Amino acid sequence: MIGFYDYTVILTYISFASSISGIFLATRGHFNWAIFCLAFSGLCDMFDGKIARTKKNRTEDEKRFGIQIDSLCDVVCFGVFPIVLCYELGMTHFYSIPILIFYGLAGVIRLGYFNVMEEKRQNETSENRKYYQGLPITSMSVALPLLFVFAPLCRGYFLIWLHLLVLAVGVLFITDFRFRKPTNKELAVLVAVVGVAVLRGLLIWKGGRTI
Known part of the structure; x- marks a missing residue:
């Protein structure tokens, strides 16, 4: 089989599987479990690089493959998946679609x-990266669950905050800052x-379509 198969990419593949599952759940209205899948994908991504670096004898091809496969999975996990989730949450208006398209395009460019x-x-250099240029695309796996945490404080304005969040995060993807x-x-x-955000969702939202 083509590809490289070792433990360094396991978390990346688990993250991908979680996001695909989350897409299916979001389209069925199970937003609590969908947000769980998004957060879980984010947690996997936080540590996949650390695990990959534990293998000291990786070839140059394996390193390049790791970079490519991580980004390709990130497009789905933190690009396509949040777009589907936000659409199902109510970003369906004529002004919502351009925002979602911009978010996805900014993520791909980044x-x-x-x-x-x-x-x-x-x-x-062989040193570990200390800074990113722009906001990492995985940030949506933290930002969106946090918005859900504070949803009760939105008092009917959740969709407005959701639009603003998606737009702001998309802009920060391609903004040149450290x-x-x-x-x-x-x-x-x-x-x-x-974890608190996910727990709140699982215990309170009960899969409903309203926030």
């Missing part, structure tokens, strides 16, 4: 640029925050 620059960086890569402690906090 990932394409990241692939080029990351391969160049790895050819120049975003510091989270430390292990900060990742632990993110995991806890997303």
